[in-house]
Amino acid sequence: MNERAKADNMDFLTEGTHPIVEAESVVFSYPGAANAALNGLTLRIPAGCRTAICGHNGSGKSTFFLHALGLHRPSSGRLLWKGTELSYQAKQLKKLRQQVGLVFQDPEQQLILNTPGEDVSYGLRNAGVAEADIRHRVKQVLNAMGLDRLTDTPLHHLSLGQKKRVALAGVLALEPELLLLDEPTAYLDRGSERQLMEELDRVHKSGITVVMATHDMNLAYAWADWILVMDQGRCVMAGTPEQVFRNEAAITALGLELPMLLELWQALPEQVREHSAPPRTVEEMKRYLNRLPFAGT
Structure with missing residues (x-):
């Protein structure tokens, strides 16, 4: 059986693939908001897979990511990391944020220093990594991302695609087990998108679980092993790309496109x-x- 057929017939949660992150009946509202951002959200992210979380802007995708990182705390319900409920004590949160990396949609929100080399170093230094290890990791990750020639280039001289790859490099340098990406291909030209997706395939093959929030159905269909569809703060569909998009009526009822x-x-x-x-x-x-x-x- 080929890899595609294996994926099509796999129940990711019962045949040897366990959830790395779970949300159980999570409710969360932003101050002053009329509606809950997460409204009883229940979902599971299978370890080792490429998961796409699809839905319109405002469906709760980014808010779920912030919960998975422990930046938001549910008003009710709970988040689990590898089967254990998240602890919000400072020591545990610091450890979690070394295991879970988040790349924002806008790299300007993530890049804070002057050059790629400095920015990647900052995250490692903040995590308490020894200086000798920092130099090694910075060189290694920038080389792997094809950014070595830009190590000392001012960030404001880089293209959007290059900035997104620098933001990704900064997260990967921390060697996370789970990588979360919020609309990673937004505003990229086709060449930059292709280059970024090649990097994500390399990252996944290295053993990292990769989760992408996107409203690009073409991208989700071509890339993901597992798809979750969110609407109004809830997970309303889950399955392989073939299983999810086979239900054309449900997809179109949500205002999404095949x-x-x-x-x-x-x-x-x-x-x-x-x-x-x-x-x-x-x-x-x-x-x-x-x-x-x-x-x-």
Whole structure:
């Protein structure tokens, strides 16, 4: 069975893959807000997988991330890290924030010093890492991200894509077990997006659980192993990309769109599609169409 088929048939929470983070009936409201940002949120993030959390702006994706990092505390319900309820004592929170890294949508909110080298060093120094280890880790992570030639370049000279990769490097230098990314491809051109996604694939292959909040259905469909859909502070759908987007009525009822590639697939004659799983990338679609009898005519 190939990797795609394995994913399609896997119950991530019962067949050897355990949740790394769980939310159980979490309720949270921002001061002065008319509605709860999280309204009884219950979800599980499977360890070792690439998870996309989809939903419109305001559905609670970013607020959940802040809870997973311990920056917000539920008014009711609870968060669990590897099966243990989060503690909000300072010592435990410091340890949690070395295990969980968050990359914000806007890198300007995250980059605080003058150059990539200084900024990555700052996070490590703040975590109490020895100076010799800091120098080694900074060099290692910037090289891995293809940023070594920009180590001493002023941050204001960098492109948005480069700034996003510096923010990611700063988080990865802390060697987290869980990486959270809030709309990581927002405002990027296609080249910068492709480069960032290649970095995220490398990060995932190194053993880090990667979770992305996005309202880009095309990206979620092509990239994720597991998809969660949020609406009005609740998780309303969960499954593999095929399972989630198979429910077209539910997706459209939430005001979301089907991935363009899936819509194109469904527009093909049924006899062309039968006995085949829908492709999830343009390359897969091309390979499938090239194998059809009429492809060479």
